Amino acid sequence: MALVLVLVALSAVAAVAAANWYLWRRLFRDTTRGPGWVRRAGAAVVAGGWALAVGALVAERAGAPFRLQKVLAWPGFLWLALVLYLFLAVLATEPLRPLLRRLLTRRQVASPEAVATVAPPDVPRPVDALRPVDTPQRPVPAPAPAASRRLFLSRALAAAAATAAVGTVGYGTYGVLRGPRVKRVTVPLAKLPRPAHGYRIAVVSDIHLGPVLGRDFTQKVVDTVNATQPDLIAVVGDLVDGSVADLGPAAAPLARLRARHGAYFVTGNHEYFSGADQWVAEVRRLGLRPLQNARAELPAFDLAGVNDLQGEHEGEGPDFGRALGDRDPARACVLLAHQPVLIHEAVRHGVDLQLSGHTHGGQLWPGALPAAAANPTVAGLERYGDTQLYVTRGAGAWGPPTRVGAPSDITVVELASLRA
Structure with a gap:
């Protein structure tokens, strides 16, 4: 098993190295004549970008000084997004290369200057025969060599790919x-009593406070949630990427969350990378109620929460028996669970609605494809038997503070009674 993991890791490193060599070739080698400082600078940019990215990831996970994390995070994480879209953009130009090359060649052959050079220089053309011998001849331009056409084409395509990649990452980061x-979804529940028709739950997930997204971002989230005037707030995990000591001030605005029936919290996998027990205590201090394999009996339905699967490594994994074992099955039940994969356990325990996050909707296109392979639902509302699952794309971003094709959201889930 260990050998397989080593081979997979080596294959991944080889694939990344090959992709980056390909990028360097298309963006720097093919756009210059001969060895020079541009090619060396290009190699330094690619190598330096990856050094910053690896440094940012290692610093975050190793708990390096927070100032160092902030210095490395912005350039390092943005490089990951930029190199992805540079690779995709350059790859998209490949089918254009032979087509444009043939087009340039045809235009060169069809031009008057090119036609004029078809006849041998020592054979006078009919027009030339009518001129006096001493009439000076206009020099005929030589056709551009194939190498010049290739260089022009490489530079044009490289500029187009770089512009597309920078524009994509810039817009995704701005987003x-x-x-x-705010996204609004209506979910009918058969067991919901009529007086609870229209009950609103603000679902917030994957804020990912850290060296990039800080206190100002938290305040934006709080203001957006409060503006929806929800009846209840559900924070369904991955609140932070870092310790309470470093990120306590960034999380402080959560104390201003307001809802008629309060705010609830369940852990995500990243809480267990950041000191889950400390963060559970901190969110409780801020006024949120953690549901650690527990249940709150609200007037209209049961609200349950389970720990994230990552907690199993610390003996604190999801326990549906504790959260739901002795509840009244005649009452509607809404479950907070960070990862959508827990839906199958929710179905077995008679849950009516599970609210989750974790996937980010893929975050960076085409990330939805691997996300779909690992999760039953990537984003949105789906039904599994008698249980419905809603997955929010999340409010923030992990790694690159960038989203492409998966805009961030805070979802207001409005419960509808079938008896209304």
Whole structure:
């Protein structure tokens, strides 16, 4: 098993190295003539970008000084997004290369200057025969060599790919930093009593406070949630990427969350990378109620919460028996669980609605494809038997503060009674 993991890791490193060599070749080698400082600078940019990215990841997980994390995070994480879209953009130009090359060649052959050079220089053309011998001849331009055409084409395609990649990452980063938008979804529940028709739950997930997203971002989230005037707030995990000591001030605005029936919290996998027990105590201090394999009996339905699967490594994994074992099955039940994969346990325990996050909707296109392979639902509302699952794309971002094709959201889930 260990050998398999080593081979997989080596294959991944080889694939990344090959992809980056390909990028360097298309963006720097093919756009210059001969060895020179541009090619060396390109190699330094690619190598330096990856050094910053690896440094940012290692510093975050190793608990390096928070100032160092902040210095490395912005350039390092943005490089990960940029190199992805540089690779995709350059790859997209490959089918254009032979087509444009043939087009340039045809235009060169069809030009008057090119036609004029078809006849041998020592054979006078009919027009030339009518001129006096001493009439000076206009020099005929030589056709551009194939090498010059290739260089021009490489530079044009490299510029187009770089522009597309920078524009994509820039817009995706702006979308995260401006704050999440509100999404509204209506979910009918058969067991919901009529007086609870229209009950609103603000679902917030994956804020990912850390060296990039800090206190100002938290305040945007709080203001957006409070503006929806929800009856209840559900924070379904991955609140932070770091310790309470470093990120306590960034999380402080959560104390201003307001809802008629309060705010509730369940752990995500990243809480267990950041000191879950400390963060549970901190969110409780801020006024949120943690549901650690526990249940709150609200007037209209049961609200339950389970720990994240990552907690199993610390003996604190999800326990559906504790959270739901002795409840009244005639009452509607809403479950808070960070990861969508817990839906199958929720179905077995008669849950009516599970609210989750974790996937980020893929965050960076085409990330939804691997996310779909690992999760039953990537984003949105789906039904599994008698249980419905809603997955929010999340409010923030992990790693690159960038989203492409998966805009951030805070979802207001409005419960509908079938008896209304």
